[in-house]
Amino acid sequence: MHLPDLEVAKKREKKENKYITLNEDIKKVFTNKKYFLRTYGCQMNVHDSEAIRSYLERLGLVNTSNIEEANVIVLNTCAIRENARDKVIGFLGKCHYLKKNRNDVKIVIAGCMSEQPDFVSLIKEKYSFVDIIIGTHNLYDLPKLLVQEFSKLEIEVYSESDEVLEGMQYERDSKYTAWINIMYGCDKFCTYCIVPYTRGRERSRKKEDILKEVMELKNKGYKEVTLLGQNVNAYGRDIGEKFSDLLESVAKTGIERIRFVTSHPWNFTDEMIDVIAKYKNIMPYIHLPIQSGSNEILRRMNRRYTKEEYIELFNKIKTKIPNATITTDIIVGFPNETREDFEETLDVVKTCEFDGAYTFIFSPREGTPASRMEDKVTLEEKEQRLYELNELVNYYANKSNQKLLNKEVEVLVLGKSEKDNAKVYGYTDTMKLVNIEGVNVKDTIGKIIKVKIKDAKSFSLDGEVVL
Ligand code: SF4
CATH class of the missing domain: 2.40.50.140 (Nucleic acid-binding proteins)
Structure with missing residues (x-):
């Protein structure tokens, strides 16, 4: 079993982008072989899966939706979503059955969970039939590891060093819309979130490399690009750039539609608002997670803003970009959230009248500070709060859509x-x-x-x- 060197992966700032030279022998190894890829989680994972698919297809593997006929099964895991671990473990049962009956199947676990030491230990101990565990930091090693799993071939690998991964190939899901990673990782350390531990600190791509990718997509006929980052508007802080400048430069390429996810309210600047208002091809769609309306909960989440500051920002955006839709994320049942805290959240939903919201019951992630916080709120109470919240959120989503009738x-x-x-x-x-x-x-x-x-x-x- 290949395992990522977790400590090295976490500390490493420099990234190496490695390419395999495909010779005839390697091509023969993968002739008539198929792969099955399952993705769990956020946009970042969906985009990583586009890279995984590209690696596999460049080796010669062909996609199949029938797991029974796959030679390589890749589970691209997510550590953020609720029950994600249970789903992966459940799916591994099916993989084990396949492995028992065929000796030409390799199982790969990729994604954020592969960066969690306790998950890696669990796989090593109880699911040792898994062949490769590969983290988000060393995804580029996948072709090399697969060649080694299927053959004894010596492979030629050459590498380039860079602050972030460049030159990644993506087998994109759509011919019209494309994700573009503009940065990796996050420095915010919200107390409930595993991302800074699994995806590392903030690392921004160079502006010229991003603009080159936008132009390539535009020339291929893509209509829309989504600039992607866990905390997208923190872009450039590590390389002396500003997100607002990048956004303006992307707008000037003339690509028809541009959007960006996900923004942190703390990094949402006036310059950003001005740029969005100025360019017609920047979509007036802003996803701005608030998470809670209670200042005490926001403090314990380490979100770095108050309810009042969020509402002030919200109003500023709506004033300068009147046609903007603003959606949000909300967590209910954070440890020891009181009824009063929850009512603050309902209040902020009523004040902002969000066009939509992704709502979740708090679910502890091992290794995060929030997972160690005392929590006396029952699951029943949390479910009741989620129900109330969803009723309100849906009311405003409907109200927002009704405004478009006959338009x-x-x-x-x-x-x-x-x-x-x-x-x-x-x-x-x-x-x-x-x-x-x-x-x-x-x-x-x-x-x-x-x-x-x-x-x-x-x-x-x-x-x-x-x-
Ligand atoms: S901003 Fe907070 S919630 Fe978002 S990725 Fe960073 S730590 Fe996680």
């Missing part, structure tokens, strides 16, 4: 609707999901079109193509 909006059409084959679906520049019908509607896939909204629900809109 014309621009939608980037991404594909056929899963529920109704005669329709297509896409997103407005404020990230509202629209199901669209009309004559020859399938010809609009990949285009930005005008749509008249006919019906509005809490989570989606229905519309008709404007001819």
Whole structure:
């Protein structure tokens, strides 16, 4: 079993990007071999999976959705989401069954969990049939490790050193929208979050490398890019750059749509607001996690802002960008959250009238300060609070969508609707999901079109193509 050197991985600031020289012998190793990839978690993991897929396909492996016929099974894990570990462990049962019956299957665990020492120990002890555990820090070693697992071949590897990974290839999920990592890691150390431990400290890519990637995507016909980082607006602090300047430069490339996730309120500057307001191709969609409305809980979360400061920022954005939609993340049931604390959260939802919110019950992550905090709130109470919160959040999401009834909006059409084959679906520049019908509607896939909204629900809109 290959295991990441956790201590080295955590301390390492310099990254090496390694490339395998594919010779005929290596190509033969992977001829007629297939891979199955399952992704858990956030956008960052989804984007990492695009890199994993590219590595596997460059080796010659072919994608399959049938795990029974796969020779390489990759689980790209997430340490943030609730029950993520249970899901991975559950899935490993199926992998074990396959391994027992076939000796040409290799199991790979990648992603954030692979950076957690207790998870790695668990796999070593109880799931030793797993062949490779690879962390987010050394993903580029995957081709080399797979070659070694399947053969005794000597492989030629050359490497480049850099502050961050450059030159990564991605097998992108979409032909129209693309994720672009602009930075890695996070320095915020919110007390409930595992990211600073699993993905390391903040490391920003160079502005020119990001702009080059944007231009390449634009030239290939991509319509939308999402600038991605755990704390995206902290971009550049380590290399003397500013996120607002990067955003402006990306806007000037002329790509049709730009968005960015996820922003931390603490790093949301006036300059950023001005740049978003100035450029039409920067989507007026801002995901701004508040997490709680209680100042005491925010303090214990180490979020570095108060409810009042958040509302002030929210109002500033709405004043300068009146058409902006603002969504948020909220955790209920943080250790020892009182009813009064929770009501502060309800109050902030009523004040801001968010266009949408991702809501979660607090779930402790081993190794974080919050996992060691005393918690007397029962699960039943937490579930009741989540229910109340969701009722309120859905009310405002619906209210926000109702404002679009009978209005014309621009939608980037991404594909056929899963529920109704005669329709297509896409997103407005404020990230509202629209199901669209009309004559020859399938010809609009990949285009930005005008749509008249006919019906509005809490989570989606229905519309008709404007001819
Ligand atoms: S800002 Fe906080 S919640 Fe977000 S990734 Fe960093 S530590 Fe985690």
